[in-house]
């Protein structure tokens with residue numbers, strides 16, 4: 001399979017990438033290429049111009065200073081291995097380590113992943129649970145978008161044409177407990193169901209829970225009904241079961257199905273993986 005003919009340009013800065021996008025309505029950014037190139041080979045997309053941002057070093061930084069900032073071009077392998085990410089938000093390091101295989105993790109970037117917005121991706125689920133902010137730059141300036149508002153539908157984000165994701169910012173989560181639990185597709189490792197739990201605890205009692213599901217639904221979504229069930233409760237087996245039931249009810253007919261996992265199976269697994277994520281966070 002060969003892609004349609006296209007032009008290629010390597011951008012040396014974000015400003016240059018933004019300018020090229022503004023001048024070429026039929027252009028696409030190229031980061032790790034692990035979603036875009038397969039889609040081009042299948043002729044699902046046929047951009048006339050690829051703007052390669054892969055050599056823009058300023059987009060590769062990971063730094064913790066008040067908040068954790070992850071450049072859009074940080075690869076999954078670097079996110080998984082980063083001491084700052086492991087310390088600041090271990091659920092993200094774990095989620096990144098579970099993505100695809102080593103080659104995918106070496107090339108795929110966190111910015112490309114969220115811009116592509118595959119429903120079976122792992123980072124969107126975890127970033128919403130953290131209350132992360134996505135920073136973008138376009139011809140008319142910069143914007144900050146809450147991760148919760150960024151993922152709009154299947155392969156659809158709040159990005160406007162011509163905007164580049166520059167970095168992801170994760171607030172200080174010290175004192176919170178977090179974990180990501182994932183059922184992987186046996187071949188690709190994409191999430192059939194993934195649930196992230198970020199818990200704020202006072203002794204045994206849950207002060208606040210942020211619970212997010214991905215894989216089973218069109219875009220990563222907060223499980224607000226389950227969050228409400230857990231608020232102010234001791235997180236014993238009965239509370240977890242009640243939260244799982246609430247999550248299953250909330251997902252309802254939104255559960256997606258395919259030949260690997262029908263909708264009713266994914267819906268049931270949301271409950272299972274929600275409990276695993278919470279137990280793992282507490283453990």
Ligand SMILES: Cc1cc2nc3c(=O)[nH]c(=O)nc-3n(C[C@H](O)[C@H](O)[C@H](O)COP(=O)(O)OP(=O)(O)OC[C@H]3O[C@@H](n4cnc5c(N)ncnc54)[C@H](O)[C@@H]3O)c2cc1C
Pocket residue numbers: 028029030031032033034035036037072073076098099100101104107108109110111112113115116120121122123163164165166188189190191
């Ligand atoms: C075999 C295989 C298995 C995988 N398994 C998993 C998995 O288990 N979990 C998972 O989460 N992911 C998985 N992935 C996806 C992978 O993790 C990559 O993150 C994903 O392919 C996109 O990242 P990329 O850097 O390759 O982006 P690209 O393919 O280069 O780009 C993807 C899209 O995003 C746009 N884009 C790229 N960077 C930016 C930016 N900075 N700003 C705005 N738009 C941008 C591009 O124009 C394009 O439309 C898998 C991929 C493969 C091939």
